[in-house]
Amino acid sequence: MKVGFLGPKATFTDIAVREMFPEEKAVPYLTIPDCFDALIEDEIDMAVVPLENALEGSVNITLDYLVHEVDIPIIGEVTCPIRQHLMVHPMNKDKWKEIGVVYSHSHALAQCHKFLHKELKGTPSEKTTSTAAAAQFVKESPDIIAGAIANELAATEYGLEIVQKDIHDVSYNHTRFIVLSKKKVRLHEEKSTYKGFKTTVMITLPSDRAGALHQVLSAFAWRKLNLSKIESRPMKTGLGNYFFIIDVDMKQDEVLIPGVVAELEALDCQVKILGSYPYFQIGSEKSRVQHL
């Protein structure tokens, strides 16, 4: 099977794919929308994209594609520790304090905000499509003193020198990646990294109904359904119009979740199940962080 992912080689998404699908053919795409397009056009069987980071919150482009652009279920989720390092071209390894621009993915730059503020104050940063794209760019630009924030695999893959290790500001830095597929692929629940099952539901509230959110949450609460996430996002239909994404800590069943859906529909909510899937946690040990 072919697994598309946010590339190029050695992104954090690539690490998630290597852990989850070591035997499948991994196909890199430069952007998250490219991964979705490849899935829609059947170039690949599954796609793995980042969904949420513990420090930076949701990856909005992924959420928006899931909700507005595609109708492909989530079939799995994997959480990975994220360790960010500052790396330069080997020719510049003694000059990292003179870096003129720091390149990385916007989430990675934000995860290292304190480090950048303290150690490279005033140095401009440039966003790239991924951390590995930043590493690749720095490798191809030895004539400028540029830095990339990326992982260790990227330093090896693109031949860069790590000059500052573990520069993320908070030690609990993890990212959740989702697996999407049109096919009925079953992920191995017997793996030691398997942690449980969840169901993701998208809910649009009726407009102008007092207490609607309270009623929605009650439908879960009185059935004793545990929620692990609730988040609102703009509907993109006008200011103030939002939908909710709710993660329920259980597998879709034939009684409780259909009961919630029926109750919410009776309240004039629109409800869509985005997936009911196993989730996995890789390398759960806390990553080290440098104390600034």
Ligand SMILES: O=C(O)C(=O)C[C@]1(C(=O)O)C=C[C@@H](O)C=C1
């Ligand atoms: O750029 C990468 O390496 C990615 O896999 C993307 C991404 C993200 O979208 O948050 C994934 C994990 C890290 O949080 C930083 C970047």
